[in-house]
Amino acid sequence: MNKQIVIIGGGASALMLASLLPKKSATVIEKNAAPGAKIVVSGGGKCNITNAVMSPDFFLADTSFVTPALEAFNEKDLLRWLKRRGLEPVLKKGSQYFCKESSRELLSLLQKESRKQTFFYSETVLSVNKREGHFYIKTDKRMLTADAVMVASGGLSFPRLGAGGIGYEIAGHFGHNIVKTAPGLVGFTVQKEQFFFKELSGASTEVVITVNGQKCKGSLLFAHKGISGPAVLDASLYWEKGKMEIDFLPGFSWESIRKSPKQLSSLLPMPKRVTKAFLLQLKLHDKTGNRITDRELLILKGLNHYSFAPAGTFGYSKAEVTKGGVDTTEVDSRTMMSKKCEGLFFTGEVLDVTGRLGGYNFQWAFSSAASCARFFTGRQR
Numbered sequence: 268m269n270k271q272i273v274i275i276g277g278g279a280s281a282l283m284l285a286s287l288l289p290k291k292s293a294t295v296i297e298k299n300a301a302p303g304a305k306i307v308v309s310g311g312g313k314c315n316i317t318n319a320v321m322s323p324d325f326f327l328a329d330t331s332f333v334t335p336a337l338e339a340f341n342e343k344d345l346l347r348w349l350k351r352r353g354l355e356p357v358l359k360k361g362s363q364y365f366c367k368e369s370s371r372e373l374l375s376l377l378q379k380e381s382r383k384q385t386f387f388y389s390e391t392v393l394s395v396n397k398r399e400g401h402f403y404i405k406t407d408k409r410m411l412t413a414d415a416v417m418v419a420s421g422g423l424s425f426p427r428l429g430a431g432g433i434g435y436e437i438a439g440h441f442g443h444n445i446v447k448t449a450p451g452l453v454g455f456t457v458q459k460e461q462f463f464f465k466e467l468s469g470a471s472t473e474v475v476i477t478v479n480g481q482k483c484k485g486s487l488l489f490a491h492k493g494i495s496g497p498a499v500l501d502a503s504l505y506w507e508k509g510k511m512e513i514d515f516l517p518g519f520s521w522e523s524i525r526k527s528p529k530q531l532s533s534l535l536p537m538p539k540r541v542t543k544a545f546l547l548q549l550k551l552h553d554k555t556g557n558r559i560t561d562r563e564l565l566i567l568k569g570l571n572h573y574s575f576a577p578a579g580t581f582g583y584s585k586a587e588v589t590k591g592g593v594d595t596t597e598v599d600s601r602t603m604m605s606k607k608c609e610g611l612f613f614t615g616e617v618l619d620v621t622g623r624l625g626g627y628n629f630q631w632a633f634s635s636a637a638s639c640a641r642f643f644t645g646r647q648r
């Protein structure tokens with residue numbers, strides 16, 4: 268097939284698309300002066316590429332939509348594809364795959380694989396129209412025509428790295444519904460009752476957060492503005508408004524505490540200053556375990572289900588992803604083609620698919636790109 272394709276955006280999904288499509292078939296338009304800005308900063312500079320434990324359950328999305336793409340190009344396919352090109356990500360934190368030294372390893376590989384296409388940098392797409400079977404892509408520098416358009420322009424998070432709403436505007440123009448967007452994988456600001464959290468800035472502790480029936484385990488980091496850390500970021504995917512519950516002492520055995528001659532601030536498995544701050548809030552003294560009363564024990568056990576309502580989130584400027592996006596009921600799950608406009612495709616974060624923390628968002632960016640590219644190449648894996 269000798270179609271001329273325009274890819275909007277030069278991020279993770281676009282670079283994979285450009286790598287998999289036939290030589291000289293695509294023009295990539297990227298607003299930034301260089302591609303893959305989010306790849307560079309991701310995973311603390313080492314890019315958490317994917318995860319050995321992969322299932323649609325790790326995505327806030329319609330399972331029937333994400334399954335075909337995740338199965339057709341899964342984490343093993345991705346790792347194999349990278350390995351054949353000289354990149355072997357390393358396993359860390361149990362099941363997460365990261366670049367060995369730097370995210371640039373992945374970015375360089377994708378740039379090398381995709382250089383068979385044309386790239387326009389520092390160029391912003393303004394609109395897309397379709398007339399008589401042809402797409403007209405207006406940028407701030409020119410008008411391009413194409414037989415197919417792939418919208419890989421990402422979501423709204425991290426505007427300083429190029430994020431913007433053009434993908435939703437294009438989708439809306441072609442009659443697509445946009446599922447309400449919100450910052451995701453983001454920290455929470457707190458209300459007055461939790462202002463004492465801010466004074467604990469820098470301390471972290473292991474928690475289990477329950478929000479809207481979902482459990483998120485991991486570290487909670489007290490931050491200058493509120494709370495952050497892996498468990499909190501995951502919890503943000505399921506929080507809309509209202510309360511959440513934090514177990515600050517998951518699995519802690521209360522039986523032994525009554526016999527101990529140690530003080531509570533040494534007994535409870537949290538950083539001392541965190542325990543002391545909670546004791547102050549609970550109006551309890553930092554006494555030895557063997558001196559606490561039944562009433563005090565009952566109050567302490569409240570730390571297993573600390574309920575509070577965040578004031579809000581840190582917003583798009585700090586969010587790793589955007590929840591919501593192009594309604595997936597209007598997109599073909601095998602090809603990523605719009606059901607409303609032939610030749611218009613959506614891949615990556617612009618869609619209403621959000622992965623949990625752990626490499627799931629890059630896997631989605633790559634899996635959805637692979638499904639889309641397969642439509643043009645017919646090639647399996």
Ligand SMILES: Cc1cc2nc3c(=O)[nH]c(=O)nc-3n(C[C@H](O)[C@H](O)[C@H](O)COP(=O)(O)OP(=O)(O)OC[C@H]3O[C@@H](n4cnc5c(N)ncnc54)[C@H](O)[C@@H]3O)c2cc1C
Nearest residue numbers: 276278279280298309310315392421429615616626628629
């Ligand atoms: C700080 C941070 C850390 C992260 N860490 C991880 C991680 O370790 N693992 C993980 O799985 N995910 C991580 N993510 C999420 C991941 O980066 C995204 O989900 C992923 O990059 C989405 O890929 P995409 O191609 O859909 O969009 P993007 O990578 O955002 O690419 C979209 C591109 O489109 C360009 N663009 C936008 N508008 C226009 C326009 N009008 N004209 C031209 N170009 C335009 C943008 O400049 C951008 O380059 C992280 C995100 C952030 C912000």
